[in-house]
Amino acid sequence: MSLKVYINGTLYDKDDAKISVYDHGLLYGDGVFEGMRVYGGKVFRMPEHLERLWNSAKAIWLEIPMTPDALGQAVDETVKANGIEDGYVRLVVTRGAGTLGLDPNRCSDPQVIIIADYIALYPREYYEQGLHIVTVSTIRNHPAALSPRIKSLNYLNNILAKIEGLQAGCVEALMLNQKGEVAECTGDNIFLVRKGELLTPSVEAGILEGITRAVVIELARELKIPVRETPLTKHDVYIADECFLTGSAAEIVPVTKVDSRKIGDGAPGPITLRLLDRFHEVTRQ
Numbered sequence: 001m002s003l004k005v006y007i008n009g010t011l012y013d014k015d016d017a018k019i020s021v022y023d024h025g026l027l028y029g030d031g032v033f034e035g036m037r038v039y040g041g042k043v044f045r046m047p048e049h050l051e052r053l054w055n056s057a058k059a060i061w062l063e064i065p066m067t068p069d070a071l072g073q074a075v076d077e078t079v080k081a082n083g084i085e086d087g088y089v090r091l092v093v094t095r096g097a098g099t100l101g102l103d104p105n106r107c108s109d110p111q112v113i114i115i116a117d118y119i120a121l122y123p124r125e126y127y128e129q130g131l132h133i134v135t136v137s138t139i140r141n142h143p144a145a146l147s148p149r150i151k152s153l154n155y156l157n158n159i160l161a162k163i164e165g166l167q168a169g170c171v172e173a174l175m176l177n178q179k180g181e182v183a184e185c186t187g188d189n190i191f192l193v194r195k196g197e198l199l200t201p202s203v204e205a206g207i208l209e210g211i212t213r214a215v216v217i218e219l220a221r222e223l224k225i226p227v228r229e230t231p232l233t234k235h236d237v238y239i240a241d242e243c244f245l246t247g248s249a250a251e252i253v254p255v256t257k258v259d260s261r262k263i264g265d266g267a268p269g270p271i272t273l274r275l276l277d278r279f280h281e282v283t284r285q
Contacts, residue, residue, distance in 0.1 A: 006078045006114035008065075019111050025094025029154030030104065032056040035248045036089040038079055038116070039283040043089060044248075046072055048211050056150045057093060064093050065110050078114040088119035088249060094153070121187075121249040122171065127276075130256025130268050131245070133185065135234060136164035136173045140183040140206045148183070148206050162186040172245065174237070174258065177206040182232040188250050189213040192232065193242035193271045202229035212246040219278050225271060234259070242269030244276075251283075252276045 005017035012018075025031035034049045043049075050068045057064050064071070075089060091114055098107030122131070138161040141148050146157075158175075165173025165186065174190065177183040182201055184190055189210040192199040198220050201207055220227045237243065241264045243255040252275060254268035 003115075003117060004078065004081045006074055006112070008109075008112055009074070011078065011081055017113075019094065019113070020097035022097040022099070023094050023111060024096065024098050024104065024107050025092070025111065025153050027098075027100070028095075028102065029152060029156075030060070030062075030107075031092060031094035031110075031153040032060065032062065032151055033093070033153060034089075034091040034151065036075070036091065037248050037251070037283070038084050038087045038089060041079065041085050043075055043079065044283055045211050045215065046075065048214070049091070049248075052151065052209065052211070053091065053093070056152065059147065059150050060152065061104065062093065062095060062110060064112070066112065071112065074112070075114055075116075079116045082116045084116045084118070086118075088117055090115040090117075092153070119249055121247075122253055126171075127253055128268070130254040130263075130266075131172055132170055132257040133172045133174055133245075133255055134165055134168045134170045135259050136161045136168075136175060138164055138175060140175045140177045142178050143206045148208050149203065151208060158186045174234075176234070179231075180233070181205055182234065182237060183207050184210075185245055188245035188247035188253070190237075190255075191216065191244050191246065192236060192240040193269060194236070194240050196271070197226045197228060198271065199228055199230055199232060199236070199240075201232055205231060210246055210248075212248055212251065215279065215282070216246050216252065216275055219275055219282065223274065223278060225275075237263075240264065242272050244268075244272045252279050 003014040004011040034053045036049045037044045094111040096107040096109045141157045184207045238261045243263045
């Protein structure tokens with residue numbers, strides 16, 4: 001059975017799902033998106049994802065042509081139509097078709113696109129043995145230019161950093177901000193464990209406010225693990241007892257080596273594994 005893709009209220013076969021080549025989402029990356037996980041046929045933390053989508057749209061003066069409730073219902077219907085039990089949803093809102101100029105006022109009919117499919121971002125051994133990552137020279141977007149809190153369709157900043165990481169033999173890469181502080185990875189937020197305390201960069205470091213990041217902070221507090229959002233440097237990463245990344249697609253993945261330096265004893269740490277176990281419990285409730 002062909003996968004069904006939702007576009008503006010209609011489900012199309014995957015090969016027939018099309019938008020205009022004049023859409024500014026294609027021409028300029030003018031639009032916003034969300035990536036959501038599906039567990040047991042239910043979208044995980046959908047209200048939080050929809051809130052972030054609306055916040056991103058508001059920040060770029062893009063009006064989503066339906067209510068959050070209606071869009072949430074459309075997501076559920078698309079997941080059901082594709083028989084997705086454990087998978088991934090990509091929700092996209094583009095500016096719509098316009099002219100070849102930049103002017104968004106000459107665009108009409110924002111396109112709402114929902115793709116429900118399966119995803120395996122990393123192989124199982126990375127979750128068991130840990131990722132090796134590298135710090136790259138591409139810095140995170142300056143918040144005064146384009147806020148990393150906007151989940152826009154223009155992901156070149158992340159893609160260039162990803163290319164650097166791949167060229168260094170790593171599937172993920174660590175990005176610093178304009179101050180030289182740790183920001184996040186190309187597709188994931190970063191956490192450290194030092195002397196039993198969970199550390200992660202704050203929003204002010206220039207990061208995306210990750211939904212999984214927020215869940216991990218909630219779970220850590222539930223498990224009585226101290227949590228602190230604070231500026232971090234590469235030195236803090238190198239001397240950490242544990243390190244892990246979070247993201248809707250990645251979930252929670254341990255990191256055991258950064259810039260050729262072994263993190264802790266070189267294996268996923270006890271707090272990482274404890275949080276990962278609890279995360280799996282929560283997502284299956």
